[in-house]
Amino acid sequence: xxxxFIPNCPTGSAxxxxxxxxxxxxxxxxxxxxxxxxxxxxxxxxxxxxxxxxPDEWTRLASGEAxxxxxxxxxxxxxxxxxxxxxxxxxxxxxxxxxxxxxAAETAKLASASPDWQRQLAIRLxxxxxxxxxxxxxxxxxxPAAGLAATLVLSAGLTLWWQHxxxxxxxxxxxxxxxxxxxxxxxxxxxAEVAPEAHRRxxxxxxxxxxxxxxxxxxxxxxxxxxxxxxxxxxxxxxxxEDKYDPAIEILDRLLASEPATPSLLVDDAAAYxxxxxxxxxxxxRAKALDYLRRADELAPGNSVVLxxxxxxxxxxxxxxxxxxxxxxxxxxxxxxxxxxxGRRRLQALEQKLNRLKTHAN
Amino acid sequence: MNxxxxxxxxxxxxxxxxTEAAEWGELLRRCAPLAAMVVGRVARLWMNxxxxxxxxxxxxxxxxxxxxxxRRILRDFQPRGEDSFLGLxxxxxxxxxxxxxxxxYSVKRGGKVVTMPIVEDASTGKTDGACQTALMHQxxxxxxxxxxxxxxxxxxxxxxxxxxWLYYLQGLTAEEIAxxxxxxxxxxxxxxxxxxxxxxxxxxxxxxxxxx
Numbered sequence: 001x002x003x004x005f006i007p008n009c010p011t012g013s014a015x016x017x018x019x020x021x022x023x024x025x026x027x028x029x030x031x032x033x034x035x036x037x038x039x040x041x042x043x044x045x046x047x048x049x050x051x052x053x054x055p056d057e058w059t060r061l062a063s064g065e066a067x068x069x070x071x072x073x074x075x076x077x078x079x080x081x082x083x084x085x086x087x088x089x090x091x092x093x094x095x096x097x098x099x100x101x102x103x104a105a106e107t108a109k110l111a112s113a114s115p116d117w118q119r120q121l122a123i124r125l126x127x128x129x130x131x132x133x134x135x136x137x138x139x140x141x142x143x144p145a146a147g148l149a150a151t152l153v154l155s156a157g158l159t160l161w162w163q164h165x166x167x168x169x170x171x172x173x174x175x176x177x178x179x180x181x182x183x184x185x186x187x188x189x190x191x192a193e194v195a196p197e198a199h200r201r202x203x204x205x206x207x208x209x210x211x212x213x214x215x216x217x218x219x220x221x222x223x224x225x226x227x228x229x230x231x232x233x234x235x236x237x238x239x240x241x242e243d244k245y246d247p248a249i250e251i252l253d254r255l256l257a258s259e260p261a262t263p264s265l266l267v268d269d270a271a272a273y274x275x276x277x278x279x280x281x282x283x284x285x286r287a288k289a290l291d292y293l294r295r296a297d298e299l300a301p302g303n304s305v306v307l308x309x310x311x312x313x314x315x316x317x318x319x320x321x322x323x324x325x326x327x328x329x330x331x332x333x334x335x336x337x338x339x340x341x342x343g344r345r346r347l348q349a350l351e352q353k354l355n356r357l358k359t360h361a362n
Numbered sequence: 363m364n365x366x367x368x369x370x371x372x373x374x375x376x377x378x379x380x381t382e383a384a385e386w387g388e389l390l391r392r393c394a395p396l397a398a399m400v401v402g403r404v405a406r407l408w409m410n411x412x413x414x415x416x417x418x419x420x421x422x423x424x425x426x427x428x429x430x431x432x433r434r435i436l437r438d439f440q441p442r443g444e445d446s447f448l449g450l451x452x453x454x455x456x457x458x459x460x461x462x463x464x465x466x467y468s469v470k471r472g473g474k475v476v477t478m479p480i481v482e483d484a485s486t487g488k489t490d491g492a493c494q495t496a497l498m499h500q501x502x503x504x505x506x507x508x509x510x511x512x513x514x515x516x517x518x519x520x521x522x523x524x525x526x527w528l529y530y531l532q533g534l535t536a537e538e539i540a541x542x543x544x545x546x547x548x549x550x551x552x553x554x555x556x557x558x559x560x561x562x563x564x565x566x567x568x569x570x571x572x573x574x
Contacts, residue, residue: 019567021503025530026560055408056460063456064543071544076520079527080508087407089534092541094403095452097396107398110414112421118394121422122386128429130379131437260520 053077053084058091069229069259168234171214175241178208182278184271184309186237187264191338211241229259237268245276263303266296274313289313304334308343315346320354370448371441377428378436390425396448397424397455404459408467424451424458504531510566511559518559521545525552526559 053074060066061074078088099107111117173189180192215238221231232251239248252269259265270292277285293310300306307330314323327347334340368376373389380386401420405412428435439450511523518526525545528534529552536552539545547555 015567017499018503018506019564021500022507022563022567025504025507028530055404056464058407059404059456059460061543063453066543068544071542072520072524075524075528075542079524079532082532085528085532085534088528088532088542089538090403090407092538094400094407094456095449097448097452099399103399103402106402106414107395110398110418110421112394112398112418115391117418118390119383119387121425122383122390125377125386125390125425125429126381126383128426129432130381131432131434 052081053087055087058084058087059094061088062091062094072260168214168217168231168238171210171217172234172237172241175208175211175214178210181241181243182271182275183312184274185305185339186240186271187267187305191336191342207242211238214238229255233265233268236272240268240272240275243275243279245272245279248272249276261295261299263296263300263306266292266299267306267309270296270309270313274309274316278316286313286316290317302333304330304336304339307333308339311343311346315350320350324350324354370445371439374436374439374447375441378433378439393448393451394421394425397421397451400452400455401459404456404463408460408463420459420462421455423462424455427454427458507563507567510563513566514562518562522555522559525555526563529556530560 057066057070057074061071066074074084074088078084107113169188173186176186176189177192180189180194183194214234218231218235218238221228222235225231232255236248236251236255239245239251249269249272252265252272255265256269270289273285273292274289276282277289290310290313293306293313296303296306297310307326311323311326311330314320314326324347327343327350330343331340331347334343368388370389370392373385373392376385377389398417398421401417401424402412405417405420435450435454439447441447508523508527511518511526525539528539529536536549536556539552540547540549545552
């Protein structure tokens with residue numbers, strides 16, 4: 001079985017063997033049913049995920065309920081795991097109405113296909129409680145029920161509103177707005193002037209209550225789900241707000257290596273690198289920040305937070321013309337008048353600077 | 363009620379209130395085989411198939427589920443197209459079957475779900491020493507190819523790598539890959555992506571070290 005794929009004795013260099021292996025693989029000459037995958041420890045080929053997904057994760061994939069990151073993880077695992085690729089293939093047919101001949105034969109043999117079984121269950125189902133519709137009683141109960149329903153709706157609305165305004169993302173954004181310590185923006189934050197004196201590195205400054213509250217919630221969630229990417233990202237964002245750039249970069253780099261890059265992840269990592277670079281004077285950190293924002297810009301071309309941060313860092317990196325172009329793009333997309341005003345102010349200052357340079361050169 | 367000419371959607375709506383075994387019998391006649399087929403597929407996902415009695419038990423659970431809370435699922439059912447009840451039934455069947463097997467494994471394994479192999483390990487107990495050695499060589503070479511694929515995430519993303527192995531190693535067709543959620547490519551697009559990855563990998567493999 002192996003002659004087609006690997007020569008029994010080495011007849012050439014390791015590179016030759018690798019080339020032959022690739023060509024056999026591409027030509028579909030891998031012996032069917034004797035895939036080497038079963039022989040491979042999954043972790044060695046799959047890299048990031050070695051754990052078997054639970055079977056219901058494949059049904060979530062098939063029903064479209066899985067999040068993009070989960071889909072990526074499942075596909076990456078199935079790609080190098082024979083058992084799970086079979087599950088993947090099976091899950092693709094899960095909701096199909098077409099029965100294969102084997103399925104049709106198996107189903108026909110089941111007791112549930114027999115009229116007797118169906119008759120007995122039908123009797124049982126027909127006896128199950130039915131929703132009552134007593135007109136008079138219903139009318140009498142209508143107003144109290146309507147009142148109760150209104151209360152419930154109101155409570156649900158209040159709960160949703162409370163949850164919305166107290167999500168850690170929101171709390172972190174409020175903490176930033178309460179005490180904006182740096183030029184760059186964080187996702188979802190309202191406008192605030194930069195107040196460096198309130199956020200000086202090493203100074204004994206009291207953290208905003210929103211930041212402490214968000215931190216407590218994040219730690220609580222990470223205690224029960226230590227690997228959850230969403231909460232890890234928020235932890236890193238909180239770290240940046242607390243000037244803890246090293247742990248933030250460590251977390252965000254890890255997430256970027258294991259998850260598909262999202263604009264918000266890139267924005268957070270860029271902020272961490274830029275702030276660290278600004279404190280340490282590291283050119284490499286600030287260059288990396290710009291690199292991440294360019295990638296975020298490609299992924300979300302109209303995102304005003306990305307454009308704002310990108311323009312700020314371009315200016316810092318001496319790319320004045322690019323910064324002018326980015327500020328102009330930013331002004332087309334930003335809707336908040338106060339953020340818009342800051343962008344306009346920065347653009348005007350930059351243009352004046354460029355004009356001065358031109359005059360000086362002439 | 364003449365159930366024969368009634369659509370399955372109307373039958374399901376009628377069963378939301380019906381106490382007639384005949385109506386329920388007709389619904390079961392039309393829907394039980396579909397539920398059984400879906401339950402059988404979920405059973406294969408969990409344990410490479412299940413006994414017919416287990417499948418029958420789960421099918422019964424599915425229909426009892428429809429009747430929970432004074433037949434809430436049936437009362438809330440709003441037809442959204444011809445035979446849309448069958449779509450709802452498939453979703454309920456998957457959910458009930460998953461719950462069943464999750465419970466089963468939870469009891470058996472003390473809460474830990476253990477995934478059973480879904481395909482026979484072709485190499486176990488069947489291969490002689492030479493084959494084992496060849497398989498090991500093969501594994502090493504594939505692992506080297508995979509390392510190359512992972513070495514340039516800017517050019518070959520994690521998604522490209524997954525597509526490559528799903529197609530060439532696991533034997534999924536381009537159509538099957540295109541049907542995967544979030545892939546966002548047509549079958550032609552998948553083939554094009556595969557060509558790009560394969561060409562890149564060929565070029566990488568062809569790069570020789572000094573003296574190579």
